[in-house]
Amino acid sequence: MEKLQFQYKTDKPIERPVHIGVVGSGDLEIxxxxxxxxxxxxxxxxxxxxxxxxxxxxxxxxxxxxxxxAHVTVHDFGATPGVVALRFAQVLEVLNYAE
Known part of the structure; x- marks a missing residue:
């Protein structure tokens, strides 16, 4: 297991918590x-x-x-790039995020 920490400059605070995905083989939780x-x-x-x-x-x-x-926690259990993209797209959907 590896624990990674990252920081990114951003300017649009989210208003509520979001929980997407599950910790399971080939999946991830955000x-x-x-x-x-x-x-x-x-x-x-x-x-x-x-x-x-x-x-x-x-x-x-x-x-x-x-x-x-936001403060983001990701638990990855071998997710493929496609699953990662899907989970982050789901975050945007739940947040009603529009560009």
Missing amino acids: IMEPLEGGVTTVSLLTGSDGFGQVWDNVLGRFFTRYQIT
Whole structure:
């Protein structure tokens, strides 16, 4: 297991918590909690060691594009890139996020 921490400059605080997905084989869970300020924090626990740069690239693109400010917890259990994209798209849907 590897625990990763990331921070991204953002400017659109969420108003309510969000919980998407489950911790299970090939899946992941995303929990977002409201956070004040202009920085999103991400705590990620993954069973796949050595992918820190990949996660930073994926998360960096997402938070650059969507600017959501929150404390984010991700529990990854071997999710594929498609599942990661699906879960983050579900977060946007639950938040009613429109660009």
